[in-house]
Amino acid sequence: MDEEIQKRKRVVEQYKSILGGTKGLRYNTIQPDVKSNYAYFPIIIDEKEFGATRNDVFEALAEEGIGARKYFYPLTNTFDCFQGKYDPAKTPIALHISKRVLTLPLYADLEEKEVDRICRCVIAVSGRN
Numbered sequence: 001m002d003e004e005i006q007k008r009k010r011v012v013e014q015y016k017s018i019l020g021g022t023k024g025l026r027y028n029t030i031q032p033d034v035k036s037n038y039a040y041f042p043i044i045i046d047e048k049e050f051g052a053t054r055n056d057v058f059e060a061l062a063e064e065g066i067g068a069r070k071y072f073y074p075l076t077n078t079f080d081c082f083q084g085k086y087d088p089a090k091t092p093i094a095l096h097i098s099k100r101v102l103t104l105p106l107y108a109d110l111e112e113k114e115v116d117r118i119c120r121c122v123i124a125v126s127g128r129n
Contacts, residue, residue: 005038013043015041018123041105064121067105070102
């Protein structure tokens, strides 16, 4: 298990190395007292700074055969079954993030060249608009 986590950590570090300076992209930082299992690599896209939306990036990745996921979307309290029970306006930060978060592919055997390709695709989207 530790070996698999280390492989995932390598992928995360590569993502951070390549995407780290990209304006309008943020990702979680690991807190000092937390031992990460590197299960996911979500990015938050600020469309004003980045120049494209989360959906633009999602679609561009899909066009290249890259499966990203829109996490926390749609926000649970917006489901039909919760209509009238929970007001999404009372969770504005969660609603804001749910429209901007995208989880990039992450698995232990993801090759460096594939991470490079994913990152190039993400960065290229900002230049389209």
